[in-house]
Amino acid sequence: MQLGFTRFIKLLLQNLFIQTSWSFTTLQGMGFLANILSGAREDKKELILNNHKGFFNTHPYMSAYIVGAVTRLYDEGKKSPDEIKHFIAIAQTSLASSGDLLFWETIRPSLLIIAVILSLKFGLWGIFGFIIPYNILHLYHRITGILDGYRLGPDIIYLLNSARFKKVQQVFEIVGAIAAGLLILLVQWKNNSLILIPLIPLFISMFIYRLPATFYTISIILIVIIFALL
């Protein structure tokens, strides 16, 4: 069974818009429906439209795996819509936590620290230290997500144990740790630089105690005001 180039491109392009109509009721629901319809066979469209109008939420890049697998399941026509919905319910949760951990908590912040260091040290071109590697990885998951999803169908969730998730996460945790240490390089050491020493534990304690983001933001405003008064 073949996906075909035209259908693959339609699914990929539509996948870039999966969060466009993000709402509290269905989160990415409308985006997911639009995505699977974009690559569905004409005779299946009505069935899909009537069965996938509700809630959907996963990591946006990882959604490609589910889109590919669901397209395969409708092409085969062996599973009922309820069985497909059951697969989606399981897969979206597993891929959401893997994607959040891999991209939001590891790859993105580690590469952003690198971009900050490169930009402050070398100027304008430093931003490519983020844009290029991040989007290679991001688009790799979108592209292979659709292709592997279509190839493997519901077995796609077993890919979560593969190197593309586990190894890459471990590598970027190391990259992030080194980059966080390298931030010290940006300090221009003068007397007032010593103020950095109490600031770091103060911020870390806010994160450890999981204080609300609003509290954190207001605290930074107060710190800025105190620094301006010094």
Next chain:
Amino acid sequence: MNPVLMSFLGGLFILDKYAIGEFGLSQPIIAGTILGAIFGEPKTGIMLGAVIQLIFLGGLPIGRDIPPDAQGAGIVGVGTYLFLKNLNPQDSSLFLAIVLALTAALAGGAMEIYTRRLNEKLYHQFLRKKAHLYLFHYLGLGTAYIRGFILFFAYFIFARYFIIPGQFLKLNPQLLLIIGIGAGIANGCYLFIKKRTLIFFIVGGLCSLALLVL
């Protein structure tokens, strides 16, 4: 440079936050640098973008949680500074720009809630007219863009005409960078430091110190 053009560009950047692709172009260090370069101040864009990026490095958009709008803050920070410094001293412009950026992070987060409620209405419209799925889905681009435009225009129009009083607070760029580095290291420690990665953080720190000495 005028507030409408800057807000128009800011609105385009903010679409990358979640409405199109999420290529990371709306991140403060990226959008700040590009906006700074477009308006002839790349160094300012990099510095403010870097500080706001480091402050909000750990703001994770997980599930229904809406963190402060770091992307909006980056654009507001760079944009307001560029407008403010036309009529005001640089140090007090910097102070006001960073405070405005941080308030924009909070305001942007609150506005995102309204955007999602508007998108809910689009969803209910779709349920009534199923044939128009793509129309109602892509109208989400409009709600995301308008949210960004309104947020930026309000801040930029204020910054364009505001005259800072003579005895207003002033902020040294170096001190601002210290706050950013402090928040960045704290965020980095929180996100990356585990038993097996601690050694790499220490290696990074020692490399920094060695490079500083050299």
